[in-house]
Amino acid sequence: MLFDERPKTEKKDLFDREKELNETISNLHRPLVLLTGVRRIGKTSLLLVTLNETRVPFILIDARKLKQNYGLKDLYMLISESLSSSIDKLGDILKKIRGVEIFGISVELSWKGRKYVSLSDLFDHLNEKRVIIAIDEAQKLRGPLSKEIKESIAHAYDYDRRLTFVLTGSEVGLLYDFIGRENEKSPLYGRYYHEIKVNRFSKNESIDFLKKGFNEYNRKINDNIIEEVVDFFDGIPGWLTLAGNYLVSGKSFEEVKEISIKIALNEIINLIENKKKVSEIAAKRYRHVLKCISEGANNWSSLYECLIRKDGSTVSSSVLHNILYQLENMSIISEYKFLDSIYEKAAAKL
Ligand SMILES: Nc1ncnc2c1ncn2[C@@H]1O[C@H](COP(=O)(O)OP(=O)(O)OP(=O)(O)O)[C@@H](O)[C@H]1O
Ligand SMILES: [Mg+2]
Structure with a gap:
């Protein structure tokens, strides 16, 4: 299945x-x-x-x-x-x-x-x-x-x-x-x-994946909804699978969106909690950086400015460099963008 x-x-x-x-x-x-x-x-x-x-x-x-x-x-x-x-x-x-x-x-x-x-x-x-x-x-x-x-x-x-x-x-x-x-x-x-x-599915592959999955349950889901789901989850099979299961079980697309964002938010919060074990200040800065990127800070200067504003204190540029480096290493962001759009939506709620 x-x-x-x-x-x-x-x-x-x-x-x-x-x-x-x-x-x-x-x-x-x-x-x-x-x-x-x-x-x-x-x-x-x-x-x-x-x-x-x-x-x-x-x-x-x-x-x-x-x-x-x-x-x-x-x-x-x-x-x-x-x-x-x-x-x-x-x-x-x-x-x-x-x-x-x-x-x-x-x-x-x-x-x-x-x-x-x-x-x-x-x-x-x-x-x-x-x-x-x-x-x-x-x-x-x-x-x-x-x-x-x-x-x-x-x-x-x-x-x-x-x-x-x-x-x-x-x-x-x-x-x-x-x-x-x-x-x-x-x-x-x-x-x-x-x-x-391993890369994400293309748009057409994602549509086929969902259609085939729904077929296995003898379910016909409206093409418009399938398109919306595909656009929202951007070709990541794990999210498409989750969405498929919830839609089959009778949840609406709105509910599926909410559930997935909640899951991603929980993962981001865990990451921040892990940083807390090292230092409270570091954890707070991770939160601010993630939030700033979700708000569209997509280059060094706007991100740095946003971090300082949220932090309410001066922050040395090496701190931001380090946070970005770590987030890239964890494959959460790349070039000031979230690699998973659900993470981006979740980070906006931080
Ligand atoms: N090519 C695929 N065909 C069908 N289902 C898939 C495919 N790829 C992934 N899935 C489904 O997506 C979900 C995530 O897959 P999997 O656990 O293999 O990914 P992963 O990259 O190992 O994830 P993680 O990084 O969380 O460990 C599972 O529910 C899996 O069944
Ligand atoms: Mg795995």
């Missing part, structure tokens, strides 16, 4: 990603592949369908589950969970690794002590077979263990020729940061990776 709200796993449910799917599959012989794109664009769906289509054994790690300052234990718990899900295909390798215990259908990894198994050891063992190591939202691996993880990926890149890492990221700048694209000191610096950028 096209409107299934979970990430798709089967090709038949994945609308129009033929090109991206082929490109991903045909690059899986490489050591490192990146799937990038804004939130809700369909990266996880593309990843899961790829894994399903290729039938190569894989481990799938959802790095979004890690808290910001995660430790080795948290990371190892996450990896053992994903190893457990792949036990039928990888059990024969895993049972040979010192520090890996198998209890029925669950795998336990020693994260300290005599039997400690390092990530590089684990990768070297997995390399016995062709294995894809998929890490969803890999930028979340940044943090205190970042260096160790990157070193182990760099080691596997060079020596474990049967392994392929597929990393996705919705905070694209942070993902580049993680792999050290511009940092000569990063263990992964200078290594080739193949990037597949």
Whole structure:
């Protein structure tokens, strides 16, 4: 079903990603592949369908589950969970690794002590077979263990020729940061990776997507409404899916708009709350910058002027530079514009 709200796993449910799917599959012989794109664009769906289509054994790690300052234990718990899900295909390798215990259908990894198994050891063992190591939202691996993880990926890149890492990221700048694209000191610096950028649907594709989805429910929705929905959500599949579900359930387009803006607003507020952990002032400035951009401040001077006005104090230009840099890294804005128009509408309500 096209409107299934979970990430798709089967090709038949994945609308129009033929090109991206082929490109991903045909690059899986490489050591490192990146799937990038804004939130809700369909990266996880593309990843899961790829894994399903290729039938190569894989481990799938959802790095979004890690808290910001995660430790080795948290990371190892996450990896053992994903190893457990792949036990039928990888059990024969895993049972040979010192520090890996198998209890029925669950795998336990020693994260300290005599039997400690390092990530590089684990990768070297997995390399016995062709294995894809998929890490969803890999930028979340940044943090205190970042260096160790990157070193182990760099080691596997060079020596474990049967392994392929597929990393996705919705905070694209942070993902580049993680792999050290511009940092000569990063263990992964200078290594080739193949990037597949997942883009939004065109207007016609969005219309087809909705029509096909409504058809599956035997529902006929007025063409004018479909046009309005498509214009409002600007080709982002996740929003179109959400809208499709609410419209099928009998909600009006006005209600759907409200719901989506509320969801986006909640995400923006979470972002600001996260900044509060560092400093109240910083958080307030993030809020002001987002609000100013939503009000149309679309160049440096108007944004700077707006921030100072809202802040009621002088702000050094480096502060604004930094906020813009971070928001761009998180793929929230680019060149003074929101990448997702629903975020823009939500930010106006801040
Ligand atoms: N090509 C597609 N065909 C059908 N449904 C899709 C497609 N792409 C995305 N979707 C739907 O849109 C929603 C978001 O997709 P998905 O979770 O794969 O995106 P994502 O980029 O991983 O999002 P996030 O950044 O939030 O993790 C899901 O409900 C998914 O089923
Ligand atoms: Mg995802």
